[in-house]
Amino acid sequence: MPIDIRGSSASEIADSLRALVERGGLRPGDALPPVRTLAESLGVNRNTVSAAYRQLTIAGLVVTLGRGGTRIAGQAPVAQEGFADTVLRDVGTGNPDPSFIPDPSRALATIAGRPILYGEPVIDPDLERWAQEWMSADLEPASLRLTITSGAADAVERLLAQALTREDAVALEDPCFLASIHTVRMGGYRAVPVPVDEEGMTVDGLRAALAHGVRAIVCTPRAQNPTGASLSAQRAAALREVLGEHPYVLVIEDDHYSMLSRTDYHSLIGPEHRRWALVRSVSKFLGPDMCLAVTASDPETAQRLALRLTPGTTWVSHLLQRLAHALVTDPDARDRVDAAAEHYAARNAAFAELLTAAGIPVRAQDGLNLWVTLPVPARAVSEQLMRRGWLARTGDEFDLVPAGPSHRLRLTVHDLSDDDAGQLAADIAASVRAVA
Known part of the structure; x- marks a missing residue:
């Protein structure tokens, strides 16, 4: 040999x-x-x-x-959110609009205090009180514990690591958020796809994943990335019923859009479920550089998550925690967040109307992006768009189980002017005709 x-x-x-x-x-x-x-x-x-x-x-x-x-395998880069290094107009970034991120200047002047030393409580007391109310308002379980991590992806990675070993099966939405795909791949876990429709994770898909032996489930209850789908009350109830027979499967809900969402929060986590975590990052409304997420979980999961933090970052900077608290409790900053939510919803709805009028029907759902179904392969359309000066993101990057070429584009259009939005819609329609 x-x-x-x-x-x-x-x-x-x-x-x-x-x-x-x-x-x-x-x-x-x-x-x-x-x-x-x-x-x-x-x-x-x-x-x-x-x-x-x-x-x-x-x-x-x-x-x-x-x-x-x-x-x-070659060292192909894993797809990431954010701007691409290109001269093209990038409409696949997944970024919030910086003009709607609250200015932290005034809040920064209020966060000075005595230094925090080793061995002190890892959560800022003011943030903890605020977050306790924020999280408990949407959760049925009577007892919850809070953990602060360096963003939602950090929380999900550590939650999976404290519960799983290599080759354990994890249920992921399909199509799936890029960070979750990367986290599961790097952790050596087996991704089990659960299809997503307009009401979120499907019941039959979850049932099949549980039969496959998954030990954890990562779900987006609203503004699912990339589709924008949100769980309806009926769908969430049906999923909770299925999970009722599996109370020790870890359920992780990544409610990344939280304060910006225009839809109600409906949870997979029932009052009797034993292993669960709800993760809410501040990145979408306070900015990606605010690397902070609040995780509410059952007491045992919280304890194990805290142990996973110990060898690494140990705690998130109290200066960052104080800044986050100062912003989320400031009326002007909250008004800015509300304005951003309305802006994203309105701009996505307006662009959906433009595409529909151009012969490509699309429905704007929740979130920063639009999920567009095309009658032809998306990659061919994206190549045509590049010739017209646009860089779009195809659905291929988000598919866990590709069933041939994707016919989807995920577009970030909320920062386009009216003229640019009209031009992009026309160029997409022309690109579809060119490859049909």
């Missing part, structure tokens, strides 16, 4: 292959031995080699190409 792969267990074989990649013995595109061949060479069961390859696939180190075999 030309490749010096060793090991008698799946983990040992996977570690051996990792070491070969790290040392340059295997490079992107190199083929791995067929499962049967490697099993015979190592004197192990074929299932053992299959499990090793599966571990590496989940970790993104190898790709399975059907009859093309299993090959070392």
